[in-house]
Ligand code: SF4
């Protein structure tokens with residue numbers, strides 16, 4: 001773990017404020033940003049841990065807790081909201097049997113909120129891992145979940 | 149350049165903000181998140197003013213810089229409505245239980261509501277119920293009351309350099325807390341309480357010991373003694389409307405008797421004793437050649453900070469207990485013997501300007517046979533609250549003197565409560581020991597390249613010693629780093645966790661700010677000047693204590709009772 005983090009950080013040495021990019025890379029490699037991981041990042045970047053955690057917990061695409069194999073993120077920004085993202089959310093909650101921030105028992109899905117995914121044209125939208133789905137309906141949701 | 153505020157033409161210079169120019173002209177603009185030179189991010193939108201003409205619009209007054217011909221309105225109905233709206237949005241997420249809140253009457257949110265004429269919030273916001281952080285004996289964090297102004301964040305990060313508080317999560321879920329929303333006892337917090345002074349509301353407050361003190365006072369089987377720290381006597385008056393820095397010593401003694409304490413003693417006494425022991429330590433390090441710099445150990449916030457962040461300096465810390473703990477140790481040995489009481493029959497209460505002292509009293513190093521030397525610690529604020537509860541008419545009390553024997557002190561002890569005071573007190577004694585002459589004042593000058601650090605050179609019989617004085621943990625860290633890098637060399641450094649020393653401590657009356665801290669410090673120097681004895685070694689009771697009980701300065705018995713050890717803690 002330490003070696004992975006060190007290697008990633010070295011790659012960003014020329015950047016002035018590399019924290020966010022580094023956290024993304026580290027998460028890609030190590031799955032999620034645990035306390036242990038963030039402590040190492042703080043140490044090698046010589047930043048206070050409070051700041052590193054503050055940044056990690058600010059961005060919805062960064063996870064500070066262990067997550068299921070697939071992460072379902074529901075867009076909560078205004079355009080999607082207007083087009084019914086809250087119905088999508090209710091649907092997903094009952095489909096998966098979990099609340100926001102939780103993970104299903106079989107560890108298959110975690111449910112999260114996110115801000116605008118940049119595809120407002122096809123609102124309401126969700127993202128599963130790095131795949132975006134738009135124009136959602138209850139039926140479509142079911143089909144999407146089945147793929148995973 | 150010329151600017152117009154509310155139609156009044158005013159002179160301004162480039163770089164000034166509208167807030168500054170207005171203030172100078174006697175025009176008040178309300179603020180909440182703004183803390184001069186510390187927190188300048190503008191999250192609360194309370195200080196909005198209207199820019200006339202041109203692009204126009206509303207801007208926060210402390211951000212907006214003046215430009216020639218700028219026209220500002222600070223007081224139109226629209227501006228007032230906008231501020232009120234912003235405040236009501238904050239109030240929508242606030243518990244609003246002012247009746248039972250400790251900050252009632254000195255809460256800035258409450259003050260603003262009055263000032264802006266808020267009559268109830270139009271919005272009922274969703275609220276997240278947060279657990280209180282009651283993990284330390286010093287502080288309680290109540291995130292339910294937090295208005296997310298981030299003033300504590302800037303103070304903990306920048307002035308104190310401890311960096312344990314930060315905004316976590318985002319938007320509605322934002323929580324100002326340590327990493328992973330941990331409690332303060334799980335992180336490297338010094339418990340200095342400076343975040344409490346930064347906080348406009350009751351989201352950070354002391355862990356109150358009042359009930360426990362009443363219980364002890366009502367227990368007929370307990371002999372309850374109280375010690376009062378130097379910095380308390382020049383600040384307690386503020387709780388009753390008196391100017392900061394006004395000495396209230398004798399009324400304070402009477403007031404404590406009225407509360408029912410069996411004996412009212414003075415932490416000044418053990419401050420004198422600290423000087424004797426620490427002076428001796430400096431002399432023997434000078435003889436043995438180190439380790440230098442010797443670091444003072446009377447500020448528990450500073451000690452905890454060194455244990456977390458600079459533990460390679462642990463051997464440099466003076467092994468002397470703080471005056472509070474020397475008092476506790478003596479009260480339960482020397483004094484207990486005089487009164488023919490056992491350790492269990494005495495309760496030692498302290499009144500301190502400090503939140504870290506509450507923690508210090510519970511340190512395992514400060515225990516004997518499984519019980520604490522100092523049982524309960526009240527802050528200046530808590531003592532004032534107790535007095536108000538009992539209806540003691542503080543300002544009209546007639547004064548009285550501290551009890552014997554732990555109540556006699558010199559001026560050297562009074563200045564312990566202000567930055568530079570411990571150094572001056574120690575040098576008065578050490579200088580005289582080595583040169584046979586009296587030290588004529590200590591002239592400190594700003595250290596080159598280290599703002600916030602003052603230093604001096606003192607010629608002793610056959611050597612020159614270099615000393616430094618620093619307050620505020622951010623500044624203290626700078627000196628240690630400079631020493632580590634070999635850029636600075638000192639024999640002796642006085643460090644206090646709180647800016648200005650204990651007069652600015654986390655347990656002092658609200659508000660505590662630079663100006664008030666200065667006045668309190670001056671008050672302590674005035675007390676020093678009014679005393680005939682100003683050198684700790686001239687304290688007659690201290691001399692007696694050494695002869696009759698401690699078997700001489702720096703002796704084994706003295707060492708057992710008055711010295712301590714430190715521990716490494718995680719960063
Ligand atoms: S008590 Fe001091 S160190 Fe701890 S959080 Fe507050 S300001 Fe920071």
Ligand code: SF4
Nearest residue numbers: 294295297298300347
């Ligand atoms: S705890 Fe107090 S100072 Fe800190 S952000 Fe909340 S309200 Fe502001």
Ligand code: SF4
Nearest residue numbers: 447449502646650653
């Ligand atoms: S400077 Fe004084 S008030 Fe502040 S932590 Fe130290 S002892 Fe306490």
Ligand code: FES
Nearest residue numbers: 075077080117120
């Ligand atoms: S608001 Fe949902 S994708 Fe933009």
Ligand code: FES
Nearest residue numbers: 180181190193195
């Ligand atoms: S005081 Fe102006 S934005 Fe907070």
